[in-house]
Amino acid sequence: MSDMITFKYLRDIQKKERSSSGLCKLDDNFYGAVQEYVLRKKRIKDRGKDLSFREKKEIENIGPVVKSIYDTRETKIVNGAVKAARTGMKMENILLSEKRLFEDVRKKLVDGREVLESVLCPGNGGVAEVKGDEDVPDGFSKIRIVEDIPEFVGEDLKMYGPWKAEEIVLCPVSFSLMFVKAGKAEKVGED
Structure with missing residues (x-):
């Protein structure tokens, strides 16, 4: 050429x-x-x-x-x-x-x-990435994702995720406890 x-x-x-x-x-x-x-x-x-x-x-x-x-x-x-x-x-x-x-x-x-979608539709996937020491709303906890978590429907019939490993997200307490127990996430900070 x-x-x-x-x-x-x-x-x-x-x-x-x-x-x-x-x-x-x-x-x-x-x-x-x-x-x-x-x-x-x-x-x-x-x-x-x-x-x-x-x-x-x-x-x-x-x-x-x-x-x-x-x-x-x-x-x-x-x-x-x-x-x-x-x-x-x-x-x-x-x-x-x-x-x-x-x-x-x-x-x-x-x-x-x-990130924009999570801000406009809270509870529809949580906050994709949380920076700093932001206040955690009642009923939510901050977790660090250890393994990728696919999108899922919560008990409130809202869509959550998908989340990638190393993301820090806000998630309903019931799910965060389940993910931590399953080894798919770690707690960040105190609830």
């Missing part, structure tokens, strides 16, 4: 990325091929060979063009992660090297939404 990379090709990709709402289809090794292209151009420049004005300008502008491509894709990936957190939609044409950014941002947003 690195032989296919030219300044014109990069400018075309830049224009396509800017004009389309979604990610443009790129080869999985796009950034690796661009790196090889940049190194090849740098070696030509370092040899001190006489270059035309156009060649000098292309070499000068490779960095800004590639950065522009990356920045545009990054913005689309972050926006796509927001949509995925809200709707569960999948991101198309994302490169393997970009997938981690997408998943990290999406996960943080989903975690934030879970």
Whole structure:
């Protein structure tokens, strides 16, 4: 693929990325091929060979063009992660090297939404994560989850969980005692 990379090709990709709402289809090794292209151009420049004005300008502008491509894709990936957190939609044409950014941002947003849901619907899953020495409401206790606990229906017919290991949550006392006894949670602080 690195032989296919030219300044014109990069400018075309830049224009396509800017004009389309979604990610443009790129080869999985796009950034690796661009790196090889940049190194090849740098070696030509370092040899001190006489270059035309156009060649000098292309070499000068490779960095800004590639950065522009990356920045545009990054913005689309972050926006796509927001949509995925809200709707569960999948991101198309994302490169393997970009997938981690997408998943990290999406996960943080989903975690934030879970906290928001627990604040807006208390007793519908408890507080996903409790920080500091917050007051524990009557009938609830604060526990640290030791093993993942799937979502379940409480005796009050409300949904609770799911909770992941290491989360500190507020849970009705009857459930917290049961989880502690079963070794799935530990008490935090005093009731």
